[in-house]
Structures are given as C-alpha cells and as structure tokens.
Amino acid sequence: MTTKEMIEQGKTYLGIEFGSTRIKACLVDESLAPIAGGSHSWENRLDNGIWTYTRDDIITGLRHCYAELKKDVTDKFGVTLTTFDGMGISAMMHGYLAFDENDELLVPFRTWRNTMTGEAAAKLTELFGFNIPERWSIAHLYQAILSKESHVGSIAHLNTLAGFVHFLLTGERTLGVGDASGMFPIEGGDHYNTAMLEKFAALPETAVLSRSLSEILPAVAQAGDKCGTLTEAGAKLLDPAGDLKAGVLFAPPEGDAGTGMTATNAVRKGTGNVSAGTSIFSMIVLEKPMKGHYPQIDVVTTPDGADVAMVHCNNCCGELDKWVNMFIEFSKLAGSPVDVSDAYEILYKNALNGAPDCGGVVGYNTISGEPVVGLGAGRPAYYRQSDSAMPLADFFRAELYGAMAALKAGNDILFEKEAVQPKSITGHGGLFKVKGVAQQFLADALGSDVSVMSTAGEGGAWGMALLAAYTCEKQSETLADWLDNRAFAGMEKSTVSADKAGSEGWKQYMKNYSAGIPAAKILGEI
Incomplete structure (x- = not known):
C-alpha cells in the first residue's frame, strides 16, 4: 500500500503536542515513520505576574497547527485529510x-513555569512524606486555598493542558497516568494515592471545596487504554473546514x-x-523504590505506570536562543548574514574547542525561577573570573553548560544518595539537533553514555503518535516490548x-556555578 x-x-x-514555544503535529504511516507535520509558534505571556496562555491561544494554535498539517499532506500527496486510525x-x-x-475557566491558566506555590508545596510534602x-x-x-482565592469554591474540575484539549x-x-502523576501522586500505576487523598481531605481549610478532590481530578488511564473518540463538535473545532x-x-x-520517554x-x-x-528534564525509570524524598526529584510515572525519578528544570534553550539570535543579527550588520541552522551549527561546534571548565566563565540561563538550584525567580546572567580570556568557545560552552547545570545538580543527588545507575540514557529535543x-x-x-536516535528532532508529537498507534494495536505486548519490536x-x-x-571540567564549572547562586538569587529579586 x-x-x-x-x-x-x-x-x-x-500525535499533537503543545510545547512551551511550539505546537507540533506529527502524522505517521503504518511503519510509524513520520510522513507529514504541522506546527504553530506561540509564547507564554507574563500577565499580572502569572505565566499563562489564554483559551483563545490554545484553540487558535491547535487549529493553525492542524491546518499546517493538512496543507503539508496536500502538498506532498495530493490528498485531503479526513480521518486517522488513532490520535492523541x-x-x-x-x-x-x-x-x-x-466548563468555564475560573482563572487564567497557570503553567508549570510559575513558582508562586512554595508554601503549599512545602506543607504538602511534609503532610504526605x-x-x-x-x-x-x-x-x-492548595496554594489557592491557602491564599483564600475567591474562585476555589466554584471549582468543578481540574485538568492539565493535554487533558483540557x-x-x-x-x-x-480522562488523563494518561504519566500526566496525572504531575497533578497528584499515583499509587499502583493506575490510580491516585488513596491515603494522600484522605490526608488532603482531612485538612480543615479544604472544606471550602464544593467537591472532593477525587471528583475534581480527571480519571486515570494507562498507555493502550481507549479514551474516547473524536466528537462531531471536536472535529469541527479541530478542522473548521469540515x-x-x-x-x-x-x-x-x-x-x-511521557511522550519524551516513548520517543526515546x-x-x-x-x-x-x-x-x-x-x-530540560531527565526521566530515569526506577528499578526499586527510592529510600528518601528530595525537593529536586519528582516521582512520576511512565505512560504505563512505572515509577520514574524526574529532575525537571524550568529553563534550558531559551537563553541560548537569545545569544544565537544576537550573533545572527551581528552577521546581518556585518553584511554576511548567516542562516539560523548554520548559526547553531557554528556556535555549538565551536564550543567543543572551549576549555573543559569553560575557562572560568559561568552562565545562568534562568529566564524564570529554577527551584532545583534554589532560585525562586530568574534573571539570565553570566559572570567570569577577572583573568578569564573568554574566547567565544569558552563563552558558548559555558552557556551550554548553564542549560544543563541544574539538571546535573539534581541527578547528582539521585546517583549519589539513591545509587541509581541507569543502563542507558537517550537525549532528544532541540538541544540535540x-x-x-x-x-x-x-x-x-552525568558520567554516563548518552545516545541520540535518528528521530531525536521529532520529539513528543512523534511520541504521542506512537502512543496512539499502541492504543490501536495493543494486544498482550507491554508498551516497552511493543516499542522495541515495532517502533x-x-x-x-x-x-x-x-x-x-570533560567530566573534570564539569566539576570545576559546578563549583563556580554553585558559588554564584547567592548572587543569582539577588538578581532574581531585582
């Protein structure tokens, strides 16, 4: 065929994925190879101190992304998209x-980037252990409850962005268990933790809720479960052309x-x-339960419910992109404009020539707060030793290190205190292009082998397409076996x-990075 x-x-x-800066669609054929795609660029906005996207942003972006996919299919194959075996x-x-x-939004969407819930997070961590x-x-x-926000008593449903769309x-x-595990702790791989739900309900201040938390949260599903079908209204929403x-x-x-784990x-x-x-975040699928709990490490799940140690850092490529764009602007001013992809290639590869410790140069990519290293608010910054030569290679290597420094700090805890030793680590996403x-x-x-697959640039939309295929094809195979054998x-x-x-250089870089954190905190408060 x-x-x-x-x-x-x-x-x-x-598969359609709503990333922080781009909504991306990936269409795959029966071989699971990508055959067409679409995308829509968007940016979160800082509205009254809240990082958010509006409902209109979400729907407009979804439609434009799908329209771009339709156009790509028509341009390549002369066909109009009308249906799929599965989607997600x-x-x-x-x-x-x-x-x-x-089903009206009570307050603007508060994204993962917001760091105003420190009081609630600390109290719940202590309550739940x-x-x-x-x-x-x-x-x-819980922070909204503690802050006595007026909307709390009207809450009928909570959701994530994926669950809402x-x-x-x-x-x-309904919500996949991996996404649900970022709403409330999961037990047994398929449901919210019962004891913790009871502890939350027993807090006197939660009486302001008109429904129990278990009623407010979406139902939990595992990879392979069938979670509804596209409605007439949904089809019209996605494709107004009909x-x-x-x-x-x-x-x-x-x-x-979850889609990142699937795609790798x-x-x-x-x-x-x-x-x-x-x-930037790492996901290590645990072979045994962790002995302790640490503010730098989340325990979430794979799409099929296995426990995962997650080190999630709020910042990665945003500041790098700003620097690359500045060099592109300079190339235009110099009369020798450089293509965007060429600029990344030149600057990144030249960084390999930098000193392993970056020559005393340190970069903080903290556009927003970075809780993993104790920064409540963010300001991008760099500093250097007074005698640093600071060639371009050292500077850009420091910026690339800075994009990974918080991730390293979190994983150092996991590796050293929990003796976790992953058999393999695979990288994907824009940083690895x-x-x-x-x-x-x-x-x-990380002191570990790192692999990058030929599909590294496809990212989560492709991972979601794979999960859609697994839902349609699942019989007795586990997700891990199906991915090995099929995808x-x-x-x-x-x-x-x-x-x-390089590993020795990282040790010195992290000493410098950690020493500068108090100054980075002050900058974030300005």
Whole structure:
C-alpha cells in the first residue's frame, strides 16, 4: 500500500503536542515513520505576574497547527485529510486549569513555569512524606486555598493542558497516568494515592471545596487504554473546514515527559532519557523504590505506570536562543548574514574547542525561577573570573553548560544518595539537533553514555503518535516490548561516552556555578 493510499484509507496515526514555544503535529504511516507535520509558534505571556496562555491561544494554535498539517499532506500527496486510525494529545505537564460546572475557566491558566506555590508545596510534602513540586497541580490548588482565592469554591474540575484539549475534542475527562502523576501522586500505576487523598481531605481549610478532590481530578488511564473518540463538535473545532470526520479513536492524553520517554524508547526499568527544549528534564525509570524524598526529584510515572525519578528544570534553550539570535543579527550588520541552522551549527561546534571548565566563565540561563538550584525567580546572567580570556568557545560552552547545570545538580543527588545507575540514557529535543555537542556535554555531566536516535528532532508529537498507534494495536505486548519490536527495531542511533577531561571540567564549572547562586538569587529579586 502506498503512503497516499494509507492516508486516503485513514491507516495513519496522529500525535499533537503543545510545547512551551511550539505546537507540533506529527502524522505517521503504518511503519510509524513520520510522513507529514504541522506546527504553530506561540509564547507564554507574563500577565499580572502569572505565566499563562489564554483559551483563545490554545484553540487558535491547535487549529493553525492542524491546518499546517493538512496543507503539508496536500502538498506532498495530493490528498485531503479526513480521518486517522488513532490520535492523541500531549502537552507540557503540571500547572493549573480550574473550571466551573459549565466548563468555564475560573482563572487564567497557570503553567508549570510559575513558582508562586512554595508554601503549599512545602506543607504538602511534609503532610504526605512525598515530594510535591511547586509546579504540580495539587500545589497550585492548595496554594489557592491557602491564599483564600475567591474562585476555589466554584471549582468543578481540574485538568492539565493535554487533558483540557482532549476534553474539547472527545468530551472525556480522562488523563494518561504519566500526566496525572504531575497533578497528584499515583499509587499502583493506575490510580491516585488513596491515603494522600484522605490526608488532603482531612485538612480543615479544604472544606471550602464544593467537591472532593477525587471528583475534581480527571480519571486515570494507562498507555493502550481507549479514551474516547473524536466528537462531531471536536472535529469541527479541530478542522473548521469540515473535512475531518468524527469517530477517530483517542489514546490517553499524556504529558511531554511521557511522550519524551516513548520517543526515546525509555519506558523500561533501568532506562532513562533527557528531554531538552524550553525546559530540560531527565526521566530515569526506577528499578526499586527510592529510600528518601528530595525537593529536586519528582516521582512520576511512565505512560504505563512505572515509577520514574524526574529532575525537571524550568529553563534550558531559551537563553541560548537569545545569544544565537544576537550573533545572527551581528552577521546581518556585518553584511554576511548567516542562516539560523548554520548559526547553531557554528556556535555549538565551536564550543567543543572551549576549555573543559569553560575557562572560568559561568552562565545562568534562568529566564524564570529554577527551584532545583534554589532560585525562586530568574534573571539570565553570566559572570567570569577577572583573568578569564573568554574566547567565544569558552563563552558558548559555558552557556551550554548553564542549560544543563541544574539538571546535573539534581541527578547528582539521585546517583549519589539513591545509587541509581541507569543502563542507558537517550537525549532528544532541540538541544540535540546539532550532532555530538550537547550530547557530549551531557555525557560528561552525568558520567554516563548518552545516545541520540535518528528521530531525536521529532520529539513528543512523534511520541504521542506512537502512543496512539499502541492504543490501536495493543494486544498482550507491554508498551516497552511493543516499542522495541515495532517502533525502534533497526533504529539508527549514535552513542558517546563521558570524556574524563570533560567530566573534570564539569566539576570545576559546578563549583563556580554553585558559588554564584547567592548572587543569582539577588538578581532574581531585582
């Protein structure tokens, strides 16, 4: 069967992911290879001190992304998209979307980037004996209760961004377990922790809620579960032109962490991945429960419910992108304009020539707060030793190190205090598009082999398409086995090992980085 025939007969799978700076659609055929895509660029806005996207931002972005996908399919194959075998929605995890009984937003969407829930997160962590990060939905809800926000008594439903879009398209209030694990702690791989729900309900101040927390939270589903179908209203919302037909089967909506694990074949115990874009986070699938709990490490789950140690950092490529754009602007002023992709290639690869410790140069990429290293608010910054030569290679290497420094700090705790030793780590996302650079620096930072697959640039939208395919094809195979046998058989990948000089350089860099944190805190307060 040709690709065109597969599209005409709906023998394809669609994944759509809402990232922090881009909404991306990935259409795959029966071989699970990407055949078409679409995207929509967007930016969160700082509104009254809250990082947010509006409801209109969400719907407009979704429609434009899908329209771009339709155009790509028509341009390549001369076919109009009308249906798929399966599809799914993924998005940035955590945050706070609170709705009343009429499904109206009660307050603007509070994204994962917001760090105003410190009081609630600390109290819940103590209450549960389990780390509750500031960006988790339950921390946002409890902070709203503690702050006596007027909307709390009207809450009928909470959701994540992926769950909200899934609801718009299917009418189902269901969430994949990986995404749900960023709302409230999970037990047993398939439901919210019962004892913790009871402890939360017993808090006197939670009496202000009109419904129990278990009623407010979306239902939990695992990878492979069937989670509704595209409704007539959903089809019209997604494709106002009216070509898309209702009835498409949906996979559980997932968070970007879950789709990242899927896209890197890292859902099996003992494997790990690092996803690096606007934010950077590592996911190590645990082989045994952790002995302690740490504010730098979340325990979430794979899309099929296995426990994962997650180190999530709010910042990664945003500040790097600003510097690259500045050099592009300079090239234009100099009369020799450099293409965007060439600029990244030149600057990243030149960083390999920098000193392993960056020559005393240190970069803080903290556009927003970075709780992993104790920064409540962010200001991008750099500093250097007075005698630093600071060639371009040292400077840009320091910026690349800075994009990974908080991740290293969190994983050092995991590796040293919990003796976690992943069998493999796979990188994906924009940071790894320039071959061999960020990959090498990450290997040096973690002291581990790091692999990058040929699909590293596809990211979470492709991972979501795979989960949609698994939902349609699942029989008795586990997700890990299905990925091995179906999606990644014969996949090309490159692997680099930690370099001794690079690892030693990281040690000195982190000493300098840590020494400057008090100054970074002061900058964040200005």
